[in-house]
Amino acid sequence: MSFSTIAIIGLGLQGGSIGLAVKAYLPRARTTGYDVSPAHRARAAERGLVDEVCETPADAVRNADLVIFCVPPGAMGMAAEQVREALPAHCLVSDVGSSKQAIARDLGAALPDHMVIPAHPVAGTENSGPDAGFAHLFRNRWCIVTPPATTDMLKLSDLVGFWEALGANVEIMTPEHHDLVLAVTSHLPHLIAYTIVGTASDLEDVTQSEVIKYSAGGFRDFTRIAASDPTMWRDVFLSNKDAVLTMLQRFTEDLTALQRAIRVGDGDMLFDQFKRTRAIRRSIIEEGQDDSRPDFGRNDHENEK
Amino acid sequence: MSFSTIAIIGLGLQGGSIGLAVKAYLPRARTTGYDVSPAHRARAAERGLVDEVCETPADAVRNADLVIFCVPPGAMGMAAEQVREALPAHCLVSDVGSSKQAIARDLGAALPDHMVIPAHPVAGTENSGPDAGFAHLFRNRWCIVTPPATTDMLKLSDLVGFWEALGANVEIMTPEHHDLVLAVTSHLPHLIAYTIVGTASDLEDVTQSEVIKYSAGGFRDFTRIAASDPTMWRDVFLSNKDAVLTMLQRFTEDLTALQRAIRVGDGDMLFDQFKRTRAIRRSIIEEGQDDSRPDFGRNDHENEK
Incomplete structure (x- = not known):
């Protein structure tokens, strides 16, 4: 596994499932997490969705080599801005949002000096929040990765490997x-x-x-x-x-x-x-x-x- | 149980499930059945959907005190006409169709001398045909009975009791x-x-x-x-x-x-x-x-x- 520390911003259905899936399928990786809701942070800690629930988004990303934004599409830009100062230069930025052109634009604008490779696991349930996640959510589901034209092929390969490790089949396509x-x-x-x-x-x-x-x-x-x-x-x-x-x-x-x-x-x-x-x-x-x-x-x- | 012989015309998902449910929950009642498709009749006999699969609709209803039409809404009138000559005078006529005004009209026109009390069990799956039915389809589902204004209250009560025996909750309303x-x-x-x-x-x-x-x-x-x-x-x-x-x-x-x-x-x-x-x-x-x-x-x- 190419990522040793994975930061998850937003600990709902998707973020929580990623945290649990990493524990189950990539046990050597360390996970940190943040959620804007104090109640959700507390519940995430109780359920052990990530190894460490942090009190600020900056704390969550400080040692990460992969950060995955798992917040609603409209909140991606602001969530990315909140980690900009603390985000290591080599850290790959990704997300799980259901639309890709707008999110690629918002993440790129907020983090212009980082490699951003958006992704979308086509998996979910009708439930949301820190109690909704489970480790096998992505098994046998497709994860669509939408790399920019100028993508870093090694980092792309790492991200594909990450989702495959979580049980997903990966497909590459344009955001459009x-x-x-x-x-x-x-x-x-x-x-x-x-x-x-x-x-x-x-x-x-x-x-x-x-x-x-x-x-x-x-x-x-x-x-x-x-x-x-x-x-x-x-x-x-x-x-x-x-x-x-x-x-x-x-x-x-x-x-x-x-x-x-x-x-x-x-x-x-x-x-x-x-x-x-x-x-x-x-x-x-x-x-x-x-x-x-x-x-x-x-x-x-x-x-x- | 007020019905000793129940004829089921149409042995698909609904008809087959009624037959299996009668066997499971009303074992003292005898069931006969007919389906317009020879292949479906053969399969119905193999699965034992009813006690006796008949070669004509008339044979199926000859000794019935309840006949339930389980054919598509547009085929109700013709199916009813095919049993008219053989249908005992006291036999209650019902159905399982998903619309009620048109079916009440068609069954009434085809069998003007019989008591007709339409019904609609709100239960089903996406499957159809003689392999689709199962005995507990109606359990904890609603069955809507739409008696005509001049209904026979004893027969209505018998029909309600029949559906309740199959596990359904019964509601009475107008066909409209x-x-x-x-x-x-x-x-x-x-x-x-x-x-x-x-x-x-x-x-x-x-x-x-x-x-x-x-x-x-x-x-x-x-x-x-x-x-x-x-x-x-x-x-x-x-x-x-x-x-x-x-x-x-x-x-x-x-x-x-x-x-x-x-x-x-x-x-x-x-x-x-x-x-x-x-x-x-x-x-x-x-x-x-x-x-x-x-x-x-x-x-x-x-x-x-």
């Missing part, structure tokens, strides 16, 4: 392409899930209690995604605005076409659209990106009760 | 209200999931392979719902057109408002919308309608591998 791909596989799904849960909350002729009771018909799946951290997701949409709006436009066109098919009673069009989608599900399961058990295995669990 | 509630908790989520999976399949600048690889960011949840039976869902949208279009209109308005907030950079509006939705998730878990484990427990499973 990352932002387009994630707009469709992650950002648009979250936007739609937040929307429909909001729509269902505001109805007059269907009560909230009915929405909750009959949620097993499909709605409950959306509430899981819509339970994700609101601060982070606000920042994702603001920091990847163009790609999200582009994908949203495509989605709206497709939805309008299905709406019209329903209105005019075009069953053939509906059937043709609906039967296309099973193949994608099958591929996702074959490639190990989802659970093959029906209903995500919920029924296995319910059966055990 | 059912169709409105399910439009938001089930039909709209499915329409949106089918749409987004279609949108993601048709992009030029993001490949299908990328959509699959990075689906763990949220998209994979939608592919599960969009893997549901296309024939059934075509019929659901056609048979509950008005309520679906009403809910879709509300959803589109809300999505447009969020789109505008992203475009103008209104982070406060986004945050306010996103933070409202966690409470609903919490209630759904508290009421036992979803799994409390993060990511539906997927990570527990992956950890075991």
Whole structure:
């Protein structure tokens, strides 16, 4: 392992999982960490998310050769500025943010003398905070690394090795392409899930209690995604605005076409659209990106009760 | 138990699960079944979904005191006509369809001399066919019964008792209200999931392979719902057109408002919308309608591998 001291700024789901994963899979590396919330720092120390929870971001990075910013996309620039004076010159700077162009720009502006290689592990749950992390979050998930054109190839290789050690498969792409791909596989799904849960909350002729009771018909799946951290997701949409709006436009066109098919009673069009989608599900399961058990295995669990 | 012979027309996920649930929870009742597909009949017999798989729908219902139609909403009327001559006069007619006004009308028109009490167990998985069913599908799920105004109260009570014996909680409502509630908790989520999976399949600048690889960011949840039976869902949208279009209109308005907030950079509006939705998730878990484990427990499973 090329990194001996890893500083983690932000000890929520991602930061906490990285800390625990390093302990599990890279036990010789030392970890330090900082979180802006005193309560989260205390809890992080109790759970042992990192070897040392520091009281300032500067203390956390002072001996680091890798610092990973695990804060919401909109807070990356400020978090980076807070460590600038203390950050060793050789320390590699990375992050786990869900948008890459804006974050690369913000980290680069705050730390112009450091090598910055942004990254995004495509892994998570709907939970957040210092209790949410676990060591195997990244296992068999993809981590997308978006090196700048002028990247240090040795440091890039070290970062790739780091994520592979944590169990992830690594893919390299440009920040522009990352932002387009994630707009469709992650950002648009979250936007739609937040929307429909909001729509269902505001109805007059269907009560909230009915929405909750009959949620097993499909709605409950959306509430899981819509339970994700609101601060982070606000920042994702603001920091990847163009790609999200582009994908949203495509989605709206497709939805309008299905709406019209329903209105005019075009069953053939509906059937043709609906039967296309099973193949994608099958591929996702074959490639190990989802659970093959029906209903995500919920029924296995319910059966055990 | 008030029913001694139960005929199940359609031996897919719902029909097969009812058959297995009757065996498990009402072992003294006899079940007969029919499916329009010879291959499905053969498989149903192999799995023992019902005590007797019949070669015609008429044979299946000849001695029944309850017949449950478990076919797609658009096939209910024809399935009912096929049993009319053989159906005993006292036999109660019910179904499991996802829309209730259109099905009540179709079953009533086909069987004008029988008591028809439609029902809808709000339970399922993305799988379909004779291999999809399991006995505990209905446990702790809601079954909505929509009796006509002139219902036979004793038969209604028998049907409620039947579903409770299978583990469901029963709620009574009008077919109109059912169709409105399910439009938001089930039909709209499915329409949106089918749409987004279609949108993601048709992009030029993001490949299908990328959509699959990075689906763990949220998209994979939608592919599960969009893997549901296309024939059934075509019929659901056609048979509950008005309520679906009403809910879709509300959803589109809300999505447009969020789109505008992203475009103008209104982070406060986004945050306010996103933070409202966690409470609903919490209630759904508290009421036992979803799994409390993060990511539906997927990570527990992956950890075991």
